[in-house]
Amino acid sequence: MAFFDNIAKNLTTMGKQASDKAKEVATITKLSTDIRREEQKIQDVYASIGKRVYEATKELPSAENVDDFNAIEDALLKIEKLQNELSLVRGKKECPNCGEMVAADSKFCNSCGEEIPEEAETEDDNSEESTEPAEDVVDPVEVEE
Ligand SMILES: [Zn+2]
Secondary structure, three states: OHHHHHHHHHHHHHHHHHHHHHHHHHHHHHHHHHHHHHHHHHHHHHHHHHHHHHHHHOOOOOOOOHHHHHHHHHHHHHHHHHHHHHHHHOOEEEOOOOOOEEEOOOOEOOOOOOEOOOOOOOOOOOOOHHHOOOOOOOOHHHHHO
C-alpha cells in the first residue's frame, strides 16, 4: 500500500511543517513583545527625564524647549478648565472670588470664605427664547470700526 504510505508520510511532513510554522510565529510574537517592552521602558525614562528638565527649567526654558513647554502649559490650563467643568457636572460650583470649586449647596467658600451666591434655575424659563433667532447680537468686529 505504497499509495497510502505516501499519503501518511506527506501528512506527517505537513504536520511537522505546520508545527514548525506555529513555533516560528510564537517566537516572532515573543521577540516582538520583548522589543516593544524594552522600547516602552526607554519611552518611560525619556518621559521622566523630560519631566525633570521641565520642572527644573520651566521658569526659564531654553530656546529649543520653549514650544514644548508652552504646549505643556496649554494642556495644564485645559485640564484645569475641564476639571472645573467636571466639578460643575458633579454638582460643584466655582467660588466667584478665588475660583475654588465648592459643593453646590455651600453657603461660603472653604478656601477664602467668600459667600457663595444661590443660583436660581432659569434654564426652563428661557426655553422659549432660545428657539428664536438672536437678531440683536452685535458682531464684535463691527464695533471696532
Ligand atoms: Zn473662594
